[in-house]
Amino acid sequence: MKLDFNHIQAAHCENGVTVGLLKNSGVQQITEPLAFGIGAGLFFVYIPLLKINNGPVIAFRTMPGLIFKRTCKALGIPVVRKKFRSKEAAERFLNDCLTEGHPVGCQVGVYYLPYFPREYRFHFNAHNLIVFGTEDGNYMVSDPVMEGTNVMSAYELERVRFAKGALAPNGQLYYPKESKPVTDEQIRQAIKSGIKKNVFNMISPLMGPIAGVNGIKYTGKKIKQWRDKLGRKEAGSYLAQLVRMQEEIGTGGGGFRYIYGAFLQEAHAYIPNDELLEISTQFTASGDLWRESAIQAAGIYKGRLGTREDFNKMGDYLLEIAEIERKAFVALKKIKWH
Structure with missing residues (x-):
């Protein structure tokens, strides 16, 4: 059957x-960008005490299952x-x-x-x-x-x-649970609710120091300490974990930022506010930096790099990314929805 x-x-x-x-x-x-954005899929969290494959949990997206759940709820689908x-x-x-x-x-x-x-x-x-x-x-x-x-x-x-x-x-x-079409107005309202939820999840202080843009900044600072605190071998394995979670599991850090930028571009068709197009370019810039940081991390864990300055450069990538994403989400928060 x-x-x-x-x-x-x-x-x-x-x-x-x-x-x-x-x-x-x-x-x-x-579409994929609409599902990701309506489902408020963009996120970051660093959980050093929880291990997967002998490395800390580092996630670049929301918890599994929430994108589907939130998207369906926003569209009124049980x-x-x-x-x-x-x-x-x-x-x-x-x-x-x-x-x-x-x-x-x-x-x-x-x-x-x-x-x-x-x-x-x-x-x-x-x-x-x-x-x-x-x-x-x-x-x-x-x-x-x-x-x-x-x-x-x-x-x-x-x-x-x-x-x-x-x-x-x-x-x-x-x-x-049921099959039914949705209206463009439902899509429009779902886009707004998805953006508002993602703004909260990324810049609210209630999320704590290890999550959202604060979590990216926190991780960047920690990376600068990994070489001296963990030793080159374990520090390298932690960076390998970062790259694995970023580039191999799902789409990862850079890819998710590109998808979110595409979401804002598609959202513009339903909500013709040019600020959405301007902010989308910031997520593309963030995605580019995530990809550059992955190259730096790979150089360290493969042994081509390894000085304290190399780790500092890796940490600085994340500090720069955190600031770009903070500004982007603050700009989204300030949009006047009509």
């Missing part, structure tokens, strides 16, 4: 799943979301959804995805894909970061749906 579903390739998995599921549900205006203790119950519910005509989003672990190149497989459990059919005990999968669709056996799908470790998915699946 294969549902009528169009595969959509995207830069980031949850954005792509959100677009795929919503287009399938009748929301034809949705959502079904379930986790499971039993693998049998998870498979049974998935099959029921497909029988009822619902393609479903699934949170999965990356490490055992059979169609991923080996060099991209590591223990990260917040990847997202869509299951849109089943045949002869196998499942048809639309993974937005892949060019085309794939087929997984029941065992392969179960294995990634119940991957162990941090952010364990526990068989989680989700989908829009």
Whole structure:
């Protein structure tokens, strides 16, 4: 049984799943930048006490699942979301959804995805894909970061749906509860609410020193201390973690900033305020600096660089990025919405 579903390739998995599921549900205006912006997806947090792959957690986007949840809520679309203790119950519910005509989003672990190149497989459990059919005990999968669709056996799908470790998915699946089109006015209001939420998440002092633009600044200052405090080897592994979280998991630091800039450009079609276009260029500049910082970090952890000055330069990149993003979000906060 294969549902009528169009595969959509995207830069980031949850954005792509959100677009795929919503287009399938009748929301034809949705694009990856709109989903990311309406879902207030841009973020930063540095959590040194929580480790993934022996490095601190560094995230460049909001928590997994929130982009889909926020986008649907802003557009007035109810959502079904379930986790499971039993693998049998998870498979049974998935099959029921497909029988009822619902393609479903699934949170999965990356490490055992059979169609991923080996060099991209590591223990990260917040990847997202869509299951849109089943045949002869196998499942048809639309993974937005892949060019085309794939087929997984029941065992392969179960294995990634119940991957162990941090952010364990526990068989989680989700989908829009009903299919309905939305109006341009709904999109317009959703854009406004998404921007306001992202402004709060990035510049509110309530988010604390490790999150938002304060978190970028905090991390930049810490990087300057890593060489002397941790030693070159561990400091290099921490920077490798930063680059992995930035460039390999999802779209990462630079890519997300480019997507947010594209969101503001697309928002201009619904809210013709030229300030949105001007501010979008600041996020492009931030994205460029994130990419430059990744090159600097790679030089350090690969051993080409390693002096205290090299670490200071790396930290300065983040301090500059923090200031650019702070100014951009302050400018967004000051926009007068009509």
